[in-house]
Amino acid sequence: xxxxxxxxxxxxxxxxxxxxxxxxxxxxxxxxxxxxxxxxxxxxxxxxxxxxxxxxxxxxxxxxxxxxxxxxxxxxxxxxxxxxxxxxxxxxxxxxxxxxxxxxxxxxxxxxxxxxxxxxxxxxxxxxxxxxxxxxxxxxxxxxxxxxxxxxxxxxxxxxxxxxxxxxxxxxxxxxxxxxxxxxxxxxxxxxxxxxxxxxxxxxxxxxxxxxxxxxxxxxxxxxxxxxxxxxxxxxxxxxxxxxxxxxxxxxxxxx
Numbered sequence: 001x002x003x004x005x006x007x008x009x010x011x012x013x014x015x016x017x018x019x020x021x022x023x024x025x026x027x028x029x030x031x032x033x034x035x036x037x038x039x040x041x042x043x044x045x046x047x048x049x050x051x052x053x054x055x056x057x058x059x060x061x062x063x064x065x066x067x068x069x070x071x072x073x074x075x076x077x078x079x080x081x082x083x084x085x086x087x088x089x090x091x092x093x094x095x096x097x098x099x100x101x102x103x104x105x106x107x108x109x110x111x112x113x114x115x116x117x118x119x120x121x122x123x124x125x126x127x128x129x130x131x132x133x134x135x136x137x138x139x140x141x142x143x144x145x146x147x148x149x150x151x152x153x154x155x156x157x158x159x160x161x162x163x164x165x166x167x168x169x170x171x172x173x174x175x176x177x178x179x180x181x182x183x184x185x186x187x188x189x190x191x192x193x194x195x196x197x198x199x200x201x202x203x204x205x206x207x208x209x210x211x212x213x214x215x216x217x218x219x220x221x222x223x224x225x226x227x228x229x230x231x232x233x234x235x236x237x238x239x240x241x242x243x244x245x246x247x248x249x250x251x252x253x254x255x256x
Contacts, residue, residue, distance in 0.1 A: 002067025003101050007094035007127040010085060018183045018217050020084035022161040023191065023209060024132050024140055025201035031134035031155075033231040034206040035072055035082040037063070038217045041243075044226045047071075049240060049254045060108050061238060061256055063229065069105045072229045072238065076256070077111040078136030080233035086163050087128025087146055089177050089184070095147035097124035103145075107131070113139040120150045128174070130161050134233050144170040158199040160191035183217075190214040203239075206230055207251065 001008075023034040037047070043065075052060040052069065062073035074080045083104060086092075098106070103125060110116045112135045120131075125147050132155075134140040140155035144167045151167045162184040165171050179185030190212060194201065201209075209215060210228045217225045226243040230251070239251045 003099040004094070004126070005067055006085065006100040006129070011088070011091055011094075018219060018223050019088070019163045021187050021191075021210070021215050022082055022084050022130065022132055023194070023201070023206060024134070024142065024155050024159045025199075025206060026134070026138065026140045026155045026157060027200065028138065030232070030234045031080070031138055031140045032201065032203060032206055033072075033080055033082045033132055033134060033229075033233075034210050035084070035229045035231075036210050036216060036225045037072070037227045037229065037243075038223060038225050040222060041224050041226060044243070047227060049238065051256065054109070059256055061236065061254060062108070063227070063238075063240070068101050070108045071104070072231065073104075073108050074231060074233050074236050074238060075108050076236075078233050078236065079108065079111065079113075079116070080134045080231045081107055081131065082229065082231060083129050083131040084161055084163060085128075086130045086144065086165060087174055088163055089179070089182065090175060092128040092146050092174050094126050095124075097126040097147055100125070100127040100129050103129075104131070107133065111135070112137070113141050117141065117143075117152050120145070120152070125150065130163075130165070132159070132161070134231075136233065138234075146170060146174050149173045157196075158194045158201060160188070160194060162187040162191070164188060187215050203230060203232075207239075207241075
């Protein structure tokens, strides 16, 4: 039941709560992934950065919750991953398949965007999500997933996401409604300034964007950005900032 948390418990909040934001920046030499983890503030104490050791020579550096083995992660191969909930507008009902939380773990056991793509395309999924992946060869892609369909598109320069699907095939299959007037739509609009082929995002620009008042969530403590992240897969490093509106919060660094 913990593994099915995304499919059954999380979707109960979909009507009134804001979920996560995501930004990916790619150059010829590196891929950076930024994420705001938006969730009820009462769960802050449960989330932590851990190192999972699987066998003698393989590790995953990850943001972890009980029942969620890997959240925002980098593995020994240099694969980095972040994700956000989706399929809320309207609700995409769960189907028999691999639960989202276990699907993320399977992703992080693999060594490249190509191998991950093959796995996702052939595996039945139980829920809906938007997943960003980058590897050591500076390949990057965003996958939009619903139970009977997965669509992958490569990131050429900058890609951003909130909680709405943006690929036409997935929008049609999920019967998704417009994002106009939603909290997710507000964040999508704020991200628009970076969606062009000439954009280049430094680490500082990503940090600033994640803390932008139209991206960062402070919803009277019922839901808020409880942590912000910046993933540098090339250097196997995760930067994490505590949530809340205190501008004095520092970014802490975690590595293997």
